[in-house]
Amino acid sequence: MSLSVNLLAKIAIELQNGISQENRFQRLISTLREVLDCDACALLRYEQQQFRPLAIDGLSPDVLGRRFALEAHPRLEAIARAGDVVRFPADSTLPDPYDGLIPDQEVLKVHACVGLPLFASQTLIGALTMDGMNPTQFDTFSDEELRLIAVLAAGALNNALLIEQLENHDVLPAPHQGSKAPDSEMIGLSPGMMQLKKEIEIVAPSDLNVLISGETGTGKELVARAIHRASTRAEKPLVYLNCAALPESVAESELFGHVKGAFTGAISNRSGKFEMAHEGTLFLDEIGELSLPLQAKLLRVLQYGDIQRVGDDRSLRVDVRVLAATNRDLKQEVLDGNFRADLFHRLSVFPVSVPALRERGDDIALLAGFFCEQSRQRLGLTQVVLSQGALQRLLHYGWPGNIRELEHAIYRAIVLARATGSGSEVVLEPGHFALNDPSHSPTSLAPVVSIQEPAPLGLSLRDATDDFQRRAVRQALTHSHGNWAAAARELDVNVANLHRLAKRLGIK
Ligand SMILES: Nc1ncnc2c1ncn2[C@@H]1O[C@H](COP(=O)(O)OP(=O)(O)OP(=O)(O)O)[C@@H](O)[C@H]1O
Ligand SMILES: [Mg+2]
Structure with a gap:
């Protein structure tokens, strides 16, 4: 024919x-x-x-x-x-x-x-x-x-x-399109993702601060990068600061810098993240973990556009766009008195929320394919096939850890399949996925700590309590793959308190 x-x-x-x-x-x-x-x-x-x-x-x-x-x-x-x-x-x-x-x-x-x-x-x-x-x-x-x-x-x-x-054409200046790195593409065609991409496209070229919220592992950092890349500041630095990993004692200097002699150990002048991000973008990750005093200082910068290095009276003008990310419900944090309302309003001029993976439907298949091919290359395999059964398994799981959990699950499954199979062609079957709880429904996501083992008998109440806490903290850290902020969220405690507790319990 x-x-x-x-x-x-x-x-x-x-x-x-x-x-x-x-x-x-x-x-x-x-x-x-x-x-x-x-x-x-x-x-x-x-x-x-x-x-x-x-x-x-x-x-x-x-x-x-x-x-x-x-x-x-x-x-x-x-x-x-x-x-x-x-x-x-x-x-x-x-x-x-x-x-x-x-x-x-x-x-x-x-x-x-x-x-x-x-x-x-x-x-x-x-x-x-x-x-x-x-x-x-x-x-x-x-x-x-x-x-x-x-x-x-x-x-x-x-x-x-x-x-x-x-x-x-109106919103996206042409020169910046070319700098799109293929490895940071946001995979997804679900309505939620299309909406998100639209919002990024709209807000990126404006100079508005953006508050990016979403559960752990949903891709908030990827969103921040996409906004920066499509902004007029794309050629300038995108500076990253994780507020959860910021000990109170050095936080101010990290943000604003310090001058020589400002405090013991300040042996030279040092610029802070705000200065480094001058004319560019500052990405404040885990903004919900910022202490109230620092929130006040951050607010000042956003209001007046100038900063003071620690130990310096003079102020410096900085031109910085702030993108902030959180997996907390910041509005609730405001109501609870943990987050300043005025700062919240400054940051959330344009709120963007990143949907959870379980709300993205078929994107699970796309992302699974994306990670299969990515891991295939990384591991030097000829082919990685996702069986129908395995795909069904992935589609019906609740993904509390979202994209990051999927990425790890695929990688682990491939490593496992490669070890048990032969040759460089790997077929992923349902058995290769050790998903914690296949019946995980969106409603059962409450951070419940269930420590099955009873505490050893004969302990004082204090020791038994410590023992329980130790196990709860370890379990949460395992769930979060060692991410302290995520573990703190699961346990519903402040991350700084968790660090202190872990130290006392001898976990750190
Ligand atoms: N749409 C997507 N397409 C491809 N990869 C993605 C997508 N979303 C997230 N990822 C990948 O998933 C991982 C987690 O993403 P990211 O670190 O941005 O999440 P997060 O929301 O910042 O998580 P956390 O709250 O734990 O900080 C990264 O490896 C990222 O590259
Ligand atoms: Mg992140």
Whole structure:
């Protein structure tokens, strides 16, 4: 069978349909898969040395979250370099990025494979890939026909990119788009994530302070970086300060600097984080842990735009945009008297809240694919496949530790699967995931400490209490992977108090 004019017209019309961009690409891919009778078909965007799937058909859902670095995928590299239709021989030894990712195929290896690079003028903007389990599947199509499909698809993709550029033009200064590092991409297409990305796009170029809230591991730091990167301050530093790890005694000097002799140990002048962030952005992580006296000082800077180094009477003008993050309910902290209302209002001119992973639906699959591919590269494996069963397991888990927990879970599962399996192709099964509580429902997330073991008999009440506390603290630290602020939250104590308690109990 070869392509009829009718079929080509059908593809062209699909691409003209006045539906949303993603939808259009999805229909293009589905039509191609049907017309060319492929087992799998994908439209990929090429950018910064990597291919990013825009639409897929016939592939497992996690592929949409995978990012294929050119250097790690010789087959895609060949397509990128070719400049024309690439037909891989059925017995090609180059690993196919989709090996094992076509559901319901027992064979891991894809056989027939055609790649079409997509160009806008001379620039590579993407690729179409078609795969089939039958080695001669695409032999009936001529290069001319395939080229025609590539031209149609390239035109549609280029239009989409131009429209995107036009839409962003008012808010996103062009020079900053280029600095987007591929490794800090925010994966996710769920409504909650689309909303978040929209908000970032809106607030980034304004100079407003932003309060980023969200549970632990949801990606607050990633959001802060994205805001900075898309801001007019992108070329200036983004300075990081974790307020939870700030001992009261040095906090002021950390923030504002000090002059020589200001206190014992101040042997020279030192600039603080505010000065370092001059003309750039200061990211205050775990802002909820800041003590009340320091909150007052921070407020002053935000109000007047000047700082005083410790031990210095003169004030320095600083131009700093503050992004703050917290996993506490700051409004509640204000009501409880732990956080200054005036500072809260200054910081939360534009509040952004990062959704929990369990509210992101299919993003779990995308993120799982993203981390599979990332870990695959890190561990030097040929392929990492997420079985249907494993994906179901991930989709039904509550993810109290959110993206970070998912990232660790995937990595651990791969290491485990590699150790117990053979070869460099790893298939993740449900058993590879030791998820703490598979029945974890969103409502059972209360920080309940249940220490199963009874305290040893014969202890004084004091010792028994200490013993209980020690175990509770250790357990919380295990849960939080050693993150003290997160452990403090789980135990519902102030982080500074937790440090003191841990010291007294001999845990530190
Ligand atoms: N949308 C995303 N796409 C890809 N990776 C993500 C995404 N969100 C978070 N991550 C990754 O998950 C990990 C945790 O993210 P991050 O440190 O930003 O979370 P956080 O909200 O600051 O957590 P905490 O409250 O514990 O400080 C990081 O490795 C980050 O790169
Ligand atoms: Mg963080």
